[in-house]
Amino acid sequence: MAEMIINNIEIRPGDDLLIRLNISRLPSGTQIDIPIHVFRSEEPGPVLLLMAGMHGDEVNGIETIRRMIRRRMLQPLRGTILAIPILNIYGFLNFSREVPDGKDVNRSFPGSATGSLASRVAARFTREVLPLVDYGIDFHTGGASRSNFPQIRCELEGEGNEPLAQAFGAPFILDSKLRPGSLRKEASKLGKSIIVYESGESLRLDETSINTGIEGTIRVMHHLGMTDTSVPVSHPPVVCKKTTWIRARRAGLFRSFVKNGQAISRGQQVGTVADPYGYASHPITSPVNGYVIGLNHMPVVNQGDAILHIGVE
Numbered sequence: 001m002a003e004m005i006i007n008n009i010e011i012r013p014g015d016d017l018l019i020r021l022n023i024s025r026l027p028s029g030t031q032i033d034i035p036i037h038v039f040r041s042e043e044p045g046p047v048l049l050l051m052a053g054m055h056g057d058e059v060n061g062i063e064t065i066r067r068m069i070r071r072r073m074l075q076p077l078r079g080t081i082l083a084i085p086i087l088n089i090y091g092f093l094n095f096s097r098e099v100p101d102g103k104d105v106n107r108s109f110p111g112s113a114t115g116s117l118a119s120r121v122a123a124r125f126t127r128e129v130l131p132l133v134d135y136g137i138d139f140h141t142g143g144a145s146r147s148n149f150p151q152i153r154c155e156l157e158g159e160g161n162e163p164l165a166q167a168f169g170a171p172f173i174l175d176s177k178l179r180p181g182s183l184r185k186e187a188s189k190l191g192k193s194i195i196v197y198e199s200g201e202s203l204r205l206d207e208t209s210i211n212t213g214i215e216g217t218i219r220v221m222h223h224l225g226m227t228d229t230s231v232p233v234s235h236p237p238v239v240c241k242k243t244t245w246i247r248a249r250r251a252g253l254f255r256s257f258v259k260n261g262q263a264i265s266r267g268q269q270v271g272t273v274a275d276p277y278g279y280a281s282h283p284i285t286s287p288v289n290g291y292v293i294g295l296n297h298m299p300v301v302n303q304g305d306a307i308l309h310i311g312v313e
């Protein structure tokens with residue numbers, strides 16, 4: 001069996017460890033570490049990464065992983081689980097997506113040990129954690145007051161991605177291209193399959209999203225042979241090969257007439273944007289048949305703001 005070492009700490013079969021991956025110091029001198037829970041079975045098997053908080057304000061995923069750790073659900077029968085509730089500690093402290101250098105960790109892979117903070121976080125992760133991983137689930141939420149309906153995003157062509165996405169069993173699977181500098185792209189270069197679970201919105205907890213995330217993780221563990229028990233899927237996922245955003249053509253007060261997750265048809269009125277003074281109200285209609293997979297919860301919109309994300313089968 002290959003040696004597993006993180007931050008100079010060796011992980012042996014049967015280990016249950018909390019490793020603190022040191023990153024940097026704050027201007028105050030406080031040391032910033034990323035806590036990584038490691039649960040390694042005596043039995044060999046795959047290494048599954050569960051990670052949240054790459055965007056520090058996306059607390060829903062953080063709570064999802066915290067709950068699974070707390071309920072001791074992550075001790076595999078076979079293989080190893082690496083659970084990282086918060087990758088971006090800085091953003092978590094600042095209620096922010098980014099790190100203090102203003103950059104997005106998920107556009108900074110593979111990173112550099114001598115770069116700015118986002119790049120350093122990415123580099124530490126790429127060097128210490130990623131080489132050990134076979135599969136991964138990266139937990140995210142919508143940003144900027146936009147709420148995502150539970151969905152898995154991955155490149156369906158990528159090897160091993162679709163079976164993992166199907167196993168997770170979220171209501172929607174989106175075929176999503178690899179973006180430069182993203183963790184998914186870096187992982188795919190190394191032949192590792194990391195899928196993204198998107199659900200809920202930043203700085204809010206959402207029980208449906210959390211429960212769907214927990215059940216999906218159990219199903220992925222079962223699919224990988226890491227546990228013998230599973231949770232049945234109520235409906236097979238709807239696979240969306242395309243997605244499109246409706247943007248506000250006018251500025252004003254936005255109201256939605258649809259719910260996240262629901263099917264909509266072309267020409268259907270999905271909401272309205274009104275001026276705040278009571279003069280006029282303008283309908284918003286869907287350009288396609290599809291499903292609402294993301295919805296803006298911020299009523300005040302500017303021209304061009306993304307207000308509704310539609311998945312097309």
Ligand SMILES: [Zn+2]
Nearest residue numbers: 055058140141
């Ligand atoms: Zn995110």
